[in-house]
């Protein structure tokens with residue numbers, strides 16, 4: 001698996017068919033120098049000091065959703081977050097947090113949440129359908145057309161009056177004397193909105209269900225917050241929200257004794273590699289106490305497990321996702337130490353390309 005992520009023979013040009021129609025030509029399908037240069041432009045926002053600067057944004061948005069602030073789309077939810085109330089944490093918290101964070105990073109109004117959600121859901125469905133359903137195809141392409149129309153005046157405004165948000169950075173950035181044109185900026189935004197929203201919310205919800213199903217893990221983590229990282233990394237191993245990536249081989253190649261002819265489409269099954277019994281003890285068990293996984297390294301492209309992919313396309317937002325899940329989980333544990341899965345409800349997961357719980361009923 002690591003070889004397939006790292007070896008340029010396994011090219012991501014497979015995404016020309018699967019993703020380009022709705023994202024445009026994004027980082028995901030670029031190679032070599034072009035990829036390195038364009039990725040370097042946005043990287044500072046997602047690592048180290050650049051990322052630390054967003055910590056306040058994450059906390060503020062998490063608190064806002066739970067009802068301390070009264071603004072934007074979260075307003076109607078405020079009264080529902082009371083100890084003893086039963087709520088669907090997926091719909092009412094996990095889905096909101098990453099979208100609010102990425103939209104604030106981009107400098108977009110979070111009151112447009114319902115529109116963002118509609119657009120990125122249409123894109124996720126498109127990517128997951130692999131071109132098999134004309135209606136999903138049509139809705140995905142229509143979502144891009146609408147989103148890009150929505151972005152046109154915003155980009156023009158940022159070109160005229162750049163501020164400190166990510167869109168302003170993209171419109172003012174110069175790579176080797178070249179600037180991004182509007183289409184490239186729109187592509188970046190589309191990718192960030194989608195990649196930054198769907199997966200993180202699903203990962204947070206999975207982790208909540210997994211630690212509540214084995215309450216001792218929840219209690220252990222609530223009392224010693226240094227254990228949160230291990231629970232996040234193990235939840236991502238056990239149920240990676242993005243279960244597979246694809247590649248196209250550019251030359252004949254052999255992998256694990258298997259001949260793969262040039263031009264073949266290869267599916268990298270993250271979900272399977274993450275439970276490789278040659279790599280992990282009791283691989284099919286969720287165990288945040290496991291010692292055969294270096295939890296810190298998971299967020300750093302070292303191939304500990306593959307929830308964030310690997311090689312040059314390793315997830316740009318891995319550290320941001322970690323912060324969001326950490327902040328979200330800590331806040332929930334502070335506010336609702338007695339939270340539990342609602343009586344009569346059993347957590348369950350669905351989906352092949354993306355793996356998630358459609359609903360998770362909790363009593364707070």
Ligand code: HEM
Nearest residue numbers: 027028195196199200203245307308309313315316317321
């Ligand atoms: C738990 C949450 C997340 C998971 C599981 C996840 C998973 C992944 C995976 C598996 C890839 C590799 C795709 C491939 O090689 O084909 C990837 C790439 C990427 N992710 Fe994430 N992601 C998450 C959160 C985020 C966030 C929060 C952002 C940004 C706001 C983000 C932005 C990206 C970008 C831009 C790429 C493409 C990087 C490149 O091609 O160089 N992701 N992600």
